[in-house]
Amino acid sequence: MTADTSRPAGWLTLRRREALTGWLFVSPLTLGFAIFFVGPLVAVFGYSLTEWNLLTQQSSWVGMANYTDALTRNPDFWKVLKNSLVFAAGLVPLNIAMALGLALALARPFRGAIFFRTVFFAPMVTAAVAWAIVWRFLLQGESGAVNQALALIGIDGPNWLRSPEWAMAAVIVTRVLKTVGLNMILFIAALQSIPRDYEEAARLEGASALQIFRRITWPLLAPTTLVITVITVVGSLKVFDHIYLMTGGGPENGTLVLAYYIYEQGFEFFDVGYAAALAVILFGLILVLTLAQFALRGRSA
Structure with a gap:
């Protein structure tokens, strides 16, 4: 026992x-x-790896045929991929620059700082559907509030969301205004965690405000900047709601990005297998870009 x-x-x-x-x-x-x-x-x-029709519920094994079709036979895929990269290339630097500028202006306490932080963060807690619909009306042709305001100073604005030259830029700007508040808050938190002793010592040595930012503030913000960049890049490549509600991928497929293209293939053309292959490609693209950003950060550290 x-x-x-x-x-x-x-x-x-x-x-x-x-x-x-x-x-x-x-x-x-x-x-x-x-x-x-x-x-x-x-x-x-x-x-x-299958050819699966959502309507008939019939599926068959096709192996890598969906990937081969997307990468070698479908010219629309490369245009869609280009649109996604253009969207990310326009949104990410604009978002980060604007968020950093707002954080530098609002990080230190002053009368009204809380109010302005709330104003710039408020779009983050606003429903994306409501935000996109409101901006779709604001950016209409002659009846849109934006063009009416431009007309007061003698500028004839285009129909922003129906013009191939302006549609992508319009969606990027509205998306930045919607999401910049979160990055601003992250930058403010990082700025407030930097000891003031570094800045005071640099000022005693005669450093200018620009030198302090370049030599002290910006290097100390590097970890936060990496996190913000990764979040913003991933979000820009997954954008769907703004495209769906504001342009529907138009005009002339000029704003048709990969996430919306996946939705089209799966739920409008009911080709689930092909949509799944596109989703895997999107996942791989996001993974590669994320790892590349961490690798670049590791080299510069």
Whole structure:
């Protein structure tokens, strides 16, 4: 009896008991991650290897044919990919520059600072649908409020969302105004965490405000800037609601980005297998860009 009862106690040492307790605590999160992330990711990759029509519910194994079609036979894919990269290239630097400028202006306490922070952050908590619909009316042709305001100073504005030259820029700007508040708050938090002693010492040495920013503030903001850049790049490549509600991918497919193109293939043309292949390509693109940003940060550190 003594030997039998001592065995479990010898096996369940303090270290193993602590490890088991830790795994029990993280098991809900791990299980949720497996069910809601890993599982769907594997399923999407499996769907991408089939030709599956959503209406008829008939599917057949086609292997890598969907990827081959997208990358070599479908000219629309490369235009869509170009639109996605143009959208990201326009949104990311504008968003980060505007967020940093607002953070530098609003980081230090002054009368009204809380009010202005709230004003610039308010679009983040506004429903994206409402935001996009309001801006769609504001950017209309002659009846739009933006063009009416421009007419007061003698400028004849275009029909922003129906002009191939202006539609992408209009969507980018409205998206920046919607999302810049979050990045502003992150930059403000990072700026407030920088010890004031560095700036005061630099001023005593005769450094100008620009030199302080270039030599002290900007390098210390590098970790936060990396996080903001990754978040903003991922968000710009996944944009769907603004495109769907403001332009529908037009005019002339000028704002048709990859996320909206996936929606079209899956839920308008009901080609689930091809849409899944495009989703996997989008996932790979985001993964590569994210790893590249971390690699560049590691080299510059």
